[in-house]
Amino acid sequence: xxxxxxxxxxxxxxxxxxxxxxxxxxxxxxxxxxxxxxxxxxxxxxxxxxxxxxxxxxxxxxxxxxxxxxxxxxxxxxxxxxxxxxxxxxxxxxxxxxxxxxxxxxxxxxxxxxxxxxxxxxxxxxxxxxxxxxxxxxxxxxxxxxxxxxxxxxxxxxxxxxxxxxxxxxxxxxxxxxxxxxxxxxxxxxxxxxxxxxxxxxxxxxxxxxxxxxxxxxxxxxxxxxxxxxxxxxxxxxxxxxxxxxxxxxxxxxxxxxxxxxxxxxxxxxxxxxxxxxxxxxxxxxxxxxxxxxxxxxxxxxxx
Amino acid sequence: xxxxxxxxxxxxxxxxxxxxxxxxxxxxxxxxxxxxxxxxxxxxxxxxxxxxxxxxxxxxxxxxxxxxxxxxxxxxxxxxxxxxxxxxxxxxxxxxxxxxxxxxxxxxxxxxxxxxxxxxxxxxxxxxxxxxxxxxxxxxxxxxxxxxxxxxxxxxxxxxxxxxxxxxxxxxxxxxxxxxxxxxxxxxxxxxxxxxxxxxxxxxxxxxxxxxxxxxxxxxxxxxxxxxxxxxxxxxxxxxxxxxxxxxxxxxxxxxxxxxxxxxxxxxxxxxxxxxxxxxxxxxxxxxxxxxxxxxxxxxxxxxxxxxxxxxxxxxxxxxxxxxxxxxxxxxxxxxxxxxxxxxxxxxxxxxxxxxxxxxxxxxxxxxxxxxxxxxxxxxxxxxxxxxxxxxxxxxxxxxxxxxxxxxxxxxxxxxxxxxxxxxxxxxxxxxxxxxxxxxxxxxxxxxxxxxxxxxxxxxxxxxxxxxxxxxxxxxxxxxxxxxxxxxxx
Numbered sequence: 001x002x003x004x005x006x007x008x009x010x011x012x013x014x015x016x017x018x019x020x021x022x023x024x025x026x027x028x029x030x031x032x033x034x035x036x037x038x039x040x041x042x043x044x045x046x047x048x049x050x051x052x053x054x055x056x057x058x059x060x061x062x063x064x065x066x067x068x069x070x071x072x073x074x075x076x077x078x079x080x081x082x083x084x085x086x087x088x089x090x091x092x093x094x095x096x097x098x099x100x101x102x103x104x105x106x107x108x109x110x111x112x113x114x115x116x117x118x119x120x121x122x123x124x125x126x127x128x129x130x131x132x133x134x135x136x137x138x139x140x141x142x143x144x145x146x147x148x149x150x151x152x153x154x155x156x157x158x159x160x161x162x163x164x165x166x167x168x169x170x171x172x173x174x175x176x177x178x179x180x181x182x183x184x185x186x187x188x189x190x191x192x193x194x195x196x197x198x199x200x201x202x203x204x205x206x207x208x209x210x211x212x213x214x215x216x217x218x219x220x221x222x223x224x225x226x227x228x229x230x231x232x233x234x235x236x237x238x239x240x241x242x243x244x245x246x247x248x249x250x251x252x253x254x255x256x257x258x259x260x261x262x263x264x265x266x267x268x269x270x271x272x273x274x275x276x277x278x279x280x281x282x283x284x285x286x287x288x289x290x291x292x293x294x295x296x297x298x299x300x301x302x303x304x
Numbered sequence: 305x306x307x308x309x310x311x312x313x314x315x316x317x318x319x320x321x322x323x324x325x326x327x328x329x330x331x332x333x334x335x336x337x338x339x340x341x342x343x344x345x346x347x348x349x350x351x352x353x354x355x356x357x358x359x360x361x362x363x364x365x366x367x368x369x370x371x372x373x374x375x376x377x378x379x380x381x382x383x384x385x386x387x388x389x390x391x392x393x394x395x396x397x398x399x400x401x402x403x404x405x406x407x408x409x410x411x412x413x414x415x416x417x418x419x420x421x422x423x424x425x426x427x428x429x430x431x432x433x434x435x436x437x438x439x440x441x442x443x444x445x446x447x448x449x450x451x452x453x454x455x456x457x458x459x460x461x462x463x464x465x466x467x468x469x470x471x472x473x474x475x476x477x478x479x480x481x482x483x484x485x486x487x488x489x490x491x492x493x494x495x496x497x498x499x500x501x502x503x504x505x506x507x508x509x510x511x512x513x514x515x516x517x518x519x520x521x522x523x524x525x526x527x528x529x530x531x532x533x534x535x536x537x538x539x540x541x542x543x544x545x546x547x548x549x550x551x552x553x554x555x556x557x558x559x560x561x562x563x564x565x566x567x568x569x570x571x572x573x574x575x576x577x578x579x580x581x582x583x584x585x586x587x588x589x590x591x592x593x594x595x596x597x598x599x600x601x602x603x604x605x606x607x608x609x610x611x612x613x614x615x616x617x618x619x620x621x622x623x624x625x626x627x628x629x630x631x632x633x634x635x636x637x638x639x640x641x642x643x644x645x646x647x648x649x650x651x652x653x654x655x656x657x658x659x660x661x662x663x664x665x666x667x668x669x670x671x672x673x674x675x676x677x678x679x680x681x682x683x684x685x686x687x688x689x690x691x692x693x694x695x696x697x698x699x700x701x702x703x704x705x706x707x708x709x710x711x712x713x714x715x716x717x718x719x720x721x722x723x724x725x726x727x728x729x730x731x732x733x734x735x736x737x738x739x740x741x742x743x744x745x746x747x748x749x750x751x752x753x754x755x756x757x758x759x760x761x762x763x764x765x766x767x768x769x770x771x772x773x774x775x776x777x778x779x780x781x782x783x784x785x786x787x788x789x790x791x792x793x794x
Contacts, residue, residue, distance in 0.1 A: 030628075034626050034627070034633075151709075187384060188384060188385050188386065188388055191386070191389075195594055199471075199602040200602060203602055204471060204593055209604040210603065210702035210712050215706055215709065216706070218706075264592055265592075267589070267591070268413050268586030268587065270584060270585045271586050274589070275604060275606075275703065276472055276606055277588075277606040278606055280420065280609070281420065283417075283420075283581065283587075284420030285424050287581065288417060288424075288578065288581050293428070295570065296344050296347035296350075296351065296570065299570060300344025300345070300346065300566075
């Protein structure tokens with residue numbers, strides 16, 4: 001190989017010297033121009049990763065995740081008339097239990113006075129029942145590392161303890177938790193609105209995906225109640241949708257559609273996780289083609 | 305006795321029929337006596353050929369129902385979730401094909417799986433051709449035809465699933481449009497020419513795409529396949545070196561009666577596997593994706609696997625756009641979407657001439673190389689393959705992020721370096737492995753058969769005569785399976 005490189009380096013030039021000089025001059029000028037020209041803001045900015053889908057037409061919600069406690073407040077609005085809510089339970093014993101649970105499991109970040117701590121945890125004063133129920137019932141809180149993305153896990157608290165914590169935090173003010181009645185929703189409207197408002201991040205069959213700096217969760221374990229709470233509150237980097245954007249009927253329909261995605265209509269057979277071409281390519285290579293290569297192997301050699 | 309004698313008689317009658325009318329007896333005899341050498345990897349191309357036949361058969365059926373129109377209609381069919389939804393007539397026709405036409409969904413799924421397998425089989429066939437040196441003179445011309453067919457097959461597949469106008473393919477077309485726009489100087493005009501206007505294009509677009517998919521490319525593929533096969537017959541098959549096998553002969557099975565039956569068996573196997581997969585495993589469930597509109601998008605949209613390497617390249621490419629005085633000279637999608645595939649195919653097209661030049665071997669070659677006997681070529685091929693495969697795999701980094709929680713940006717940054725480092729490691733590892741295999745004579749796909757040994761009175765061991773490895777001393781057995789003439793490494 002080295003002999004080859006030497007031969008290439010010491011080869012006789014085929015183009016005349018004048019032509020080579022002109023080309024070199026032109027290339028040099030072009031390089032200088034490119035280096036000297038004002039860089040566009042896109043090119044000079046920090047190397048942003050390409051958009052999740054690499055799509056030309058799709059506008060991904062390019063909202064960088066804000067550290068909890070520093071972002072703008074996303075307090076839920078008071079429910080509009082006609083909205084379904086859950087009555088917040090309250091009793092002195094419940095409040096007392098909630099207080100002790102809070103002091104034990106939440107106060108180290110959110111503070112004894114619920115006002116939160118800068119760059120650590122947001123204030124809980126006035127958030128109401130919905131966010132508390134959402135974060136606790138999906139196991140996202142309590143969070144081990146306050147700077148990590150809260151991801152769905154097994155809930156730490158039982159239903160009764162979550163009720164106590166909801167009662168305690170709600171006693172500092174805020175609206176009751178929103179909820180839905182999926183039975184009153186319309187599945188076709190649910191798919192339509194989910195495509196418009198949710199699929200850009202959650203994938204069309206609710207299989208989750210990627211947004212800048214955050215994992216978008218799959219929705220197959222979400223309950224109708226959690227769907228309502230997430231839509232109205234906008235947890236983590238998710239935008240909040242008020243009743244003017246998604247009214248109660250649309251919310252019921254979306255919840256019904258999300259529940260439907262647990263077992264979508266796989267009329268073509270085995271659904272291979274409903275995320276499209278990646279598992280399809282695996283089936284083509286590792287199942288179909290591999291089977292055929294084995295057949296070829298079996299019938300290909302008969303003489304030996 | 306009669307049963308055994310009838311087929312030749314019938315054959316003779318057919319021969320006479322052909323001879324009396326066409327004077328074709330010699331040609332038929334020549335074809336029937338065509339000898340196929342025995343090796344299972346020679347069947348990989350046949351898998352692709354038979355997948356193509358399945359594609360044509362199912363494609364004709366689908367064409368009868370597809371409507372290439374972007375006219376907006378309201379769906380009133382049997383699928384509840386989309387009833388009342390606005391969609392293009394193209395999308396509705398595929399929904400109706402899937403839900404209303406008997407066996408429509410089955411045929412559509414077979415067609416889609418067959419396309420995936422078709423391109424995969426071509427790639428596997430190409431890998432076999434490369435690593436055994438089957439592309440060398442005089443077959444380099446046929447190798448170029450094969451590469452052209454691979455390009456056409458990728459284009460054909462993309463055109464095919466883009467016809468449906470569902471959410472996924474609509475986003476794919478949007479990306480393709482951006483890539484077309486990114487070609488310096490001609491991009492805007494090219495995009496206008498293909499789409500008949502700005503994205504999503506004029507009403508002419510889907511009829512155009514349909515003709516390209518059902519007529520232009522299939523016809524080109526059919527012509528090229530014919531040329532490909534005719535040239536194989538003209539050159540005769542290559543074969544691996546072995547007893548009695550020389551450069552100018554072919555040892556194997558004649559077409560009639562042995563090989564034809566085997567090949568028909570493979571055709572039936574390909575059809576069977578594709579029907580089985582098409583009937584049991586769902587592919588491209590467009591009713592779940594829903595119709596495409598320019599304002600819609602979904603997360604995690606991916607192309608079919610044979611476009612995946614381009615998506616990977618788009619993702620991997622740093623945000624690099626040379627500008628002159630504020631004008632973007634080359635938009636970013638150009639690097640991954642246009643330059644990368646051009647480079648990959650240019651390298652594959654240039655390889656036979658490059659190899660001839662470097663090795664100075666301008667001779668005709670009818671005997672194949674075992675990959676291990678040409679360590680440098682095998683290593684270069686493996687490194688090149690790993691380069692493309694890494695870029696292909698980067699196309700699914702978002703799903704890896706969701707599944708394994710490895711941060712997306714870090715994956716991309718890692719592979720921006722790894723995509724150059726790993727092929728180098730692969731190069732040296734492959735070269736070492738080849739040399740080791742050539743030296744020891746062991747076979748990577750077969751288990752080591754072992755050796756029967758006996759202890760000598762002086763305490764040493766010797767390999768017995770009836771051992772699978774043959775007789776000899778353990779310390780210095782002669783390498784087995786080395787073919788003559790392996791001085792040159794490339």
